[in-house]
Amino acid sequence: MKFIPIFALLLFCNCTMPKDQFAEKIVIAHRGASGYLPEHTMESKAMAFAMNPDYIEQDIVLSKDDVPIVIHDIFLEEVTNVKKVFPERNRSDGRYYVIDFTLNELKLLSVHERIHLGTKKAVFPGRYPLEESDFRLHTLSEEISMIQGLNKSTGKNIGIYPEIKKPGFHKKNGKEISSIVLKVLDSFGYSKKSDPCILQCFDAVELRRIREELDSDLFLTQLIELPEGFENLEIYSSYADAIGPSIEQLILYAHGKTETEKKSLIERCRGLNLKIHAYTFRADEHPNFETFEDLLNFSFKEMEIDGGFTDFPDVLKAYFKD
Numbered sequence: 001m002k003f004i005p006i007f008a009l010l011l012f013c014n015c016t017m018p019k020d021q022f023a024e025k026i027v028i029a030h031r032g033a034s035g036y037l038p039e040h041t042m043e044s045k046a047m048a049f050a051m052n053p054d055y056i057e058q059d060i061v062l063s064k065d066d067v068p069i070v071i072h073d074i075f076l077e078e079v080t081n082v083k084k085v086f087p088e089r090n091r092s093d094g095r096y097y098v099i100d101f102t103l104n105e106l107k108l109l110s111v112h113e114r115i116h117l118g119t120k121k122a123v124f125p126g127r128y129p130l131e132e133s134d135f136r137l138h139t140l141s142e143e144i145s146m147i148q149g150l151n152k153s154t155g156k157n158i159g160i161y162p163e164i165k166k167p168g169f170h171k172k173n174g175k176e177i178s179s180i181v182l183k184v185l186d187s188f189g190y191s192k193k194s195d196p197c198i199l200q201c202f203d204a205v206e207l208r209r210i211r212e213e214l215d216s217d218l219f220l221t222q223l224i225e226l227p228e229g230f231e232n233l234e235i236y237s238s239y240a241d242a243i244g245p246s247i248e249q250l251i252l253y254a255h256g257k258t259e260t261e262k263k264s265l266i267e268r269c270r271g272l273n274l275k276i277h278a279y280t281f282r283a284d285e286h287p288n289f290e291t292f293e294d295l296l297n298f299s300f301k302e303m304e305i306d307g308g309f310t311d312f313p314d315v316l317k318a319y320f321k322d
């Protein structure tokens with residue numbers, strides 16, 4: 001009789017084993033719950049919050065008056081009605097730049113689902129209807145205020161995952177985006193690695209500068225994209241805490257490799273104390289895999305990555321729970 005409880009405990013452990021494999025994995029709401037509402041709107045952030053991701057992402061571009069705005073591109077016309085509201089305000093290349101508009105002007109724009117510039121059709125036709133879109137742009141501070149407010153009212157502790165967009169472009173236009181963003185983050189209490197904030201950037205020179213010259217102690221993610229591979233991990237690990245490759249880079253890396261060989265990437269990263277947060281998991285677009293679950297199995301079971309940026313935070317959360 002004495003042994004029964006131990007037996008029961010062993011059985012219990014066995015049952016929970018498969019669940020534990022995802023215990024440390026993180027879900028990052030990519031541009032909010034952007035699979036359901038237009039990207040980077042407050043509405044998509046509030047919806048994402050309700051889905052309990054670990055982090056909610058903000059892409060950041062400066063306005064003319066140096067206010068960090070949450071928007072994915074340095075351009076406005078794929079996600080707003082800028083052409084209608086300010087028809088004359090394009091540059092000679094025909095494009096409308098966030099950086100040419102003050103915050104007050106940007107607030108006059110209506111935000112909609114992302115469209116293809118040429119065809120004016122929705123990039124994801126199965127998502128929120130274009131004709132029902134009338135949302136607004138907002139600042140980084142406004143979004144952090146809401147997330148912190150929701151953390152207080154719900155008792156959750158959901159983090160933020162801001163990205164510095166195109167620091168070189170900002171510099172050419174006389175603006176130093178990173179210092180301005182760091183100041184905002186600091187004012188909201190995000191300054192250390194232990195704070196629920198991860199800062200990301202594609203520009204390796206800038207991310208290193210954020211660590212070394214701007215002396216940031218935040219958790220930093222070095223984003224990488226094709227055609228780059230995983231040759232520079234040692235360099236990244238000297239200033240960053242994670243890498244952010246695209247799914248395509250992972251697929252290319254895994255091509256023709258055995259299960260064991262595939263694991264060498266995560267093993268090298270673990271050795272260098274680098275996490276892997278890959279982008280972008282879309283339940284409605286996974287060209288290399290028959291089903292979304294196949295893509296998730298490849299990424300989280302075969303490649304053992306640590307987290308994912310997803311337009312569908314609820315689906316990734318459910319996958320980790322099953």
Ligand code: CA
Nearest residue numbers: 057058059163
């Ligand atoms: Ca981003």
